[in-house]
Amino acid sequence: MPTGPAQIRTTAGPLARRRPAHGSSTNSGKPAHPIWPLPELYAALSGGIRDYARANGFQRVLVALSGGIDSALVAALAVEALGAASVTGVSLPSVHSSQHSRDDARALAQNLGICFETIEIAAPVAAAEAALAPLFTGYAPDLTEENIQARMRGLLMMALSNKFGALLLATGNKSEAAVGYCTLYGDMCGGLAPIAGLYKTEVYALSRWINRELGGGSGRGEIIPQNTIDKPPSAELRPGQKDQDSLPPYDVLDAVLRRYFDDGATRAELVAEGFAEALVNDIAAKVDRSEYKRAQAAPALNLSLSQ
Structure with a gap:
């Protein structure tokens, strides 16, 4: 457990920084990734969003709500940081988006009391695929077509950010970024990545804590929809896709990554x-x-310890 006060700074940080020299943790006797108590982690991350937004002159933030756990946590932290009136959630469903993901995104926005918008991306994705079709003739659909969906979402969210002067928060976590399970110029778009220093297992732990301590414990009821926490994580870029099609279970992945x-x-x-x-x-x-x-x-919120 940390013994010093939390310090928040924006940095290329734990994801862009080169890993320590092999054996460094054994030599120092200190883990490279400290484990923070969940109340302190919640306060540090929400405080980091608040400080970064204010320092850069942003009054509002945007979060692309997929119905998944990462975007739900980022939205909840943003509301704590800036207030519900300053947060807009945007659902960008494709032809592969499940109804439960659409419903979970809307339910989260209602629970948080934030503005909620929906932009269907099927038509613009189809237009991009049609423009590329002459060059893709003879090639089978693959990861390229999946990434077109993610990049269309990034394009639209950045357009909203430009038009309304709002800070787009990237929603990626450390587990997925570490192994490249993310799309450049797609879900990686944003001016700040609040949970880029959290492993996926920490994302789940903090989300459960929010519901337990800030939801049910306070009488407010559910904050992050339980279905968002319980369902198998999926990028939903192809039919029936699950994260574990490409990755080990997150508890195993995170243990190796640490x-x-x-x-x-x-x-x-x-x-x-x-x-x-x-x-x-x-x-x-x-x-x-x-x-x-x-x-x-995007710049991450880097949690560190003062000595």
């Missing part, structure tokens, strides 16, 4: 600790080849 990404443990050390060699090699390869994405990410 050692490899934060502490600088070697692959051999991780295997010796009991992780399967194929798993370690796959995660490490994803981390190493995603450096270029992390280098282009």
